[in-house]
Amino acid sequence: MSSQIEAVSETGLDALTAVVLEGLSRPQKALPAWLFYDERGSQFFEQITSLPEYYLTRTERSILARHAPALPAHLGAKVTVAELGAGSAAKTGLLLKEFVAHQGSTLYQPIDISPTALEEAATSLADKVPGVDVESQVANYITDPYTLRRPQDHAILALYIGSSIGNFPPDEARAILSTLRGHLELGDSLLLGVDLAPGRRKSIDILLAAYDDAAGVTAAFNKNMLMRLNRETGANFDTDAFAHRAQWNAEASRIEMHLESLQAQTVQIGGESISFVRGETIHTENSHKFRENDILSLLRSSGFEIDQMMHDDDERFAVVLANTAQLENVDSAQVSLSSRHSE
Numbered sequence: 099m100s101s102q103i104e105a106v107s108e109t110g111l112d113a114l115t116a117v118v119l120e121g122l123s124r125p126q127k128a129l130p131a132w133l134f135y136d137e138r139g140s141q142f143f144e145q146i147t148s149l150p151e152y153y154l155t156r157t158e159r160s161i162l163a164r165h166a167p168a169l170p171a172h173l174g175a176k177v178t179v180a181e182l183g184a185g186s187a188a189k190t191g192l193l194l195k196e197f198v199a200h201q202g203s204t205l206y207q208p209i210d211i212s213p214t215a216l217e218e219a220a221t222s223l224a225d226k227v228p229g230v231d232v233e234s235q236v237a238n239y240i241t242d243p244y245t246l247r248r249p250q251d252h253a254i255l256a257l258y259i260g261s262s263i264g265n266f267p268p269d270e271a272r273a274i275l276s277t278l279r280g281h282l283e284l285g286d287s288l289l290l291g292v293d294l295a296p297g298r299r300k301s302i303d304i305l306l307a308a309y310d311d312a313a314g315v316t317a318a319f320n321k322n323m324l325m326r327l328n329r330e331t332g333a334n335f336d337t338d339a340f341a342h343r344a345q346w347n348a349e350a351s352r353i354e355m356h357l358e359s360l361q362a363q364t365v366q367i368g369g370e371s372i373s374f375v376r377g378e379t380i381h382t383e384n385s386h387k388f389r390e391n392d393i394l395s396l397l398r399s400s401g402f403e404i405d406q407m408m409h410d411d412d413e414r415f416a417v418v419l420a421n422t423a424q425l426e427n428v429d430s431a432q433v434s435l436s437s438r439h440s441e
């Protein structure tokens with residue numbers, strides 16, 4: 099992910115400043131999570147994925163490694179793999195290797211907003227998995243149209259892994275999957291990576307630690323948003339006067355990240371003064387955690403039915419293989435997606 103905002107708004111403020119002022123004028127101040135992913139923020143996120151507390155990435159990788167060998171035979175048909183938000187496609191190689199072994203060669207269609215990430219993905223796959231043909235598409239799969247190509251007699255296996263679905267509110271999550279379903283036919287499939295809600299084996303503390311690591315990388319990732327705003331909008335946030343907070347919202351089944359003002363203070367941005375009382379927070383991210391029923395209803399309402407739920411022994415993370423369902427079962431209430439990303 100990276101900045102979505104370039105234009106200058108009608109008010110004469112640059113559009114980034116307008117988005118930020120709108121978020122900071124709400125009763126619960128908020129900034130959109132896509133603001134995390136400037137160059138520095140993307141580096142912090144890469145570091146997060148290998149932290150001991152951040153079990154998500156390694157657990158998903160191990161589930162994929164365990165189940166990938168059986169997948170080509172299970173799907174039956176020849177397959178082209180398409181991936182939403184592919185990034186550097188670090189985990190995808192595991193799957194592509196199996197399809198190449200099974201069917202000779204595989205067309206891989208990654209879709210991502212970052213051209214740099216797509217180039218890296220293509221180069222590393224060419225090295226690691228000979229036999230993969232890469233056709234990349236630079237697109238924001240949330241707001242931009244995209245296409246999926248289907249070679250003759252091939253089924254499409256769509257990947258949406260990495261728990262990215264969790265960063266969207268339920269209606270946007272459904273809209274992303276419904277749009278994807280619109281590109282698929284009966285006989286195609288989806289592999290969805292979701293982080294699981296606390297349960298018998300997964301405590302809330304495990305979740306909280308994953309979003310508030312001992313080394314402080316997630317705190318730096320969160321605060322980098324303020325540094326970015328200082329650089330790009332001329333705001334004057336004193337980053338030492340804000341603290342990283344991660345909290346579990348049981349009702350919404352999500353981890354929330356906030357930046358808490360450690361004192362009463364006023365910040366200047368775009369010619370406006372934004373005041374904070376001590377303890378007031380800026381809400382920067384939601385990361386939804388799913389129960390089995392939540393996954394089932396999300397998939398059903400988007401036109402998919404569950405084929406297999408694969409999870410680790412500690413029931414922390416799940417990779418769900420879903421089939422395309424008849425489209426008349428889909429909720430007709432299609433949600434229109436604005437350029438607003440997850441809040």
Ligand code: AVI
Nearest residue numbers: 146260261262265309316385
């Ligand atoms: C990108 N996304 C799946 C991450 C998550 O776990 O929600 C972003 C993240 N935020 C804090 N740590 C990681």
